[in-house]
Amino acid sequence: MNFVYIPGGGITSPQGFVAGVAQAGIKKTDRYDMALVYSKTPATAAGVYTTNKFLAAPVQISQKHLANGIARGFVVNSGCANACTGREGLENAYLMAAKAAEIIGCMPEEVVVASTGVIGVQLPMPKIIKGIEEAGAAPSREKGQLAAQAIMTTDTCSKEIAIELELGGEKVILGGMAKGSGMIHPNMATMLGFITTDAAISPHCLQAALKEATDLSFNMITVDGDTSTNDMVAVFANGLAGNGEIKDKESSDYKTFARALTEVCIALAKMIAQDGEGATKLIEVKVENAPNNRAARVIAKTIAGSSLVKTAIFGEDANWGRIICAVGYSGVDFNPDSVDVYLGNLPVARDGAGLTFDEEDARKILQEDKIVIKVDMKQGEGQATAWGCDLSYDYVKINAAYRT
Numbered sequence: 001m002n003f004v005y006i007p008g009g010g011i012t013s014p015q016g017f018v019a020g021v022a023q024a025g026i027k028k029t030d031r032y033d034m035a036l037v038y039s040k041t042p043a044t045a046a047g048v049y050t051t052n053k054f055l056a057a058p059v060q061i062s063q064k065h066l067a068n069g070i071a072r073g074f075v076v077n078s079g080c081a082n083a084c085t086g087r088e089g090l091e092n093a094y095l096m097a098a099k100a101a102e103i104i105g106c107m108p109e110e111v112v113v114a115s116t117g118v119i120g121v122q123l124p125m126p127k128i129i130k131g132i133e134e135a136g137a138a139p140s141r142e143k144g145q146l147a148a149q150a151i152m153t154t155d156t157c158s159k160e161i162a163i164e165l166e167l168g169g170e171k172v173i174l175g176g177m178a179k180g181s182g183m184i185h186p187n188m189a190t191m192l193g194f195i196t197t198d199a200a201i202s203p204h205c206l207q208a209a210l211k212e213a214t215d216l217s218f219n220m221i222t223v224d225g226d227t228s229t230n231d232m233v234a235v236f237a238n239g240l241a242g243n244g245e246i247k248d249k250e251s252s253d254y255k256t257f258a259r260a261l262t263e264v265c266i267a268l269a270k271m272i273a274q275d276g277e278g279a280t281k282l283i284e285v286k287v288e289n290a291p292n293n294r295a296a297r298v299i300a301k302t303i304a305g306s307s308l309v310k311t312a313i314f315g316e317d318a319n320w321g322r323i324i325c326a327v328g329y330s331g332v333d334f335n336p337d338s339v340d341v342y343l344g345n346l347p348v349a350r351d352g353a354g355l356t357f358d359e360e361d362a363r364k365i366l367q368e369d370k371i372v373i374k375v376d377m378k379q380g381e382g383q384a385t386a387w388g389c390d391l392s393y394d395y396v397k398i399n400a401a402y403r404t
Helices: 057-065 086-104 125-135 141-150 203-216 252-274 293-305 307-314 320-328 359-366 393-400
Strands: 017-022 034-049 070-080 111-118 159-167 170-179 192-197 232-237 282-290 340-343 346-350 370-376 382-389
Touching: 017 125, 017 141, 034 057, 034 086, 034 111, 034 125, 034 141, 034 192, 034 203, 057 086, 057 111, 057 232, 070 086, 070 125, 070 192, 070 232, 086 111, 086 125, 111 192, 111 232, 141 159, 141 170, 159 252, 170 252, 192 252, 203 232, 203 252, 252 282, 252 382, 282 293, 282 307, 293 307, 293 320, 293 370, 293 382, 307 320, 320 340, 320 346, 320 370, 340 359, 346 359
Parallel strands: 070 111, 192 232, 282 370
Antiparallel strands: 017 034, 034 070, 034 232, 159 170, 170 192, 282 382, 340 346, 340 370
């Protein structure tokens, strides 16, 4: 399936979606730190959330609001996570939804709430309310790019994408934005992802498609092994494209839509991995011929999350032993004598034992911005890809002073 990428596209590329932003001064002045994005018409919606037991207040509120599969849009702030903030935090998250709903012209229960930033601090509600009012004063499609900037914390760049495809003879667009740089090790059933589309699809099918897409994208990235209290991905579909509503998961239109949603999620996930705090290289781990797909996913993510693998990549050291070691402690049952390892196209281990290879060839591969590690298990048909980044000196510097 070919998808057409829309240059400069993002969260407001699909029909009927608008965005507004504000400089609320939550943590810093002179930067956008609040965004309001919504559909001008009712939309079906779905979400997946962090498995961290300390669910941030906005995640708890959003889970309730998305339970019926209907939502108009979302409001999000950066600079304060509103996590571990007790009853007051829950009340404040609901007040964010209520104020946004007042502007949109819907019920508070139709608004998704998200926050990102420092844990354990109450939201400065006067600034928050004023910021939502400012964001809702003149929303437009043109402010989609500013919305992507407003949700950033330690991100060095905004993360956006939009693609176009055909469903039922009609042009359909999916747009998305995400944030994430550190505390990235999602396990969703401080990474945020939002996707919009003008496709017509039932809540049941939308939730199923999002779960499929998330398992192959956001749940396959890791920066530092930390699963945030605030991780969430939400998708909104307003049906303005005019395609026949997708109601059957066995239909060709559903499968096409699910592939498109996965394409968007993978693209955003890779942007997050590449922008890991202090990162200099994107690491892509491909596991082939594993006992099954689940085993392949576990092995791929274990390698991508290994601190020793990540530091070796940063140091441009072809230490394949760290890779094969990670395969060994992944918890997957396999035959160690059937494992091959490649750096790019360079074989460095075969049948569980090292090979003689040209160190200079390996170094040239490791000097690239994107490093591909391939592991051929040779004992099944399972396959998976995971993404991560190297671990540099700057990661420690950034996180040593995150609160200050």
